[in-house]
Amino acid sequence: MARQTEPLELVVGDVLELRKPHPCGSLTWTVTGLGADIRMKCDGCGRRVLLPRRTVEKRMKRFIARGPAVELARQLLEEESQADEALANRGAPAK
Numbered sequence: 001m002a003r004q005t006e007p008l009e010l011v012v013g014d015v016l017e018l019r020k021p022h023p024c025g026s027l028t029w030t031v032t033g034l035g036a037d038i039r040m041k042c043d044g045c046g047r048r049v050l051l052p053r054r055t056v057e058k059r060m061k062r063f064i065a066r067g068p069a070v071e072l073a074r075q076l077l078e079e080e081s082q083a084d085e086a087l088a089n090r091g092a093p094a095k
């Protein structure tokens, strides 16, 4: 029943719960940087790690909290689709 085919949408500020606890006992990590690898900070001991996105996707259990950038990204997407509509309307005859 595992259908996690979509790529994980991560943003800076996301708090993730992983399947395995860090040696310090904490299960939660905060995303602090995105790139080819995901930069995360352990919420328990503050240790920073750099993990390949794949590894994060595999180890992640769920989102504890979403970063503010998710809202921002949604807004941008909305604005973009509105801009598309405006362009489409502009192409239509004015009468």
Ligand SMILES: [Zn+2]
Pocket: 022, 023, 024, 025, 026, 042, 043, 044, 045, 046, 047
């Ligand atoms: Zn830790």
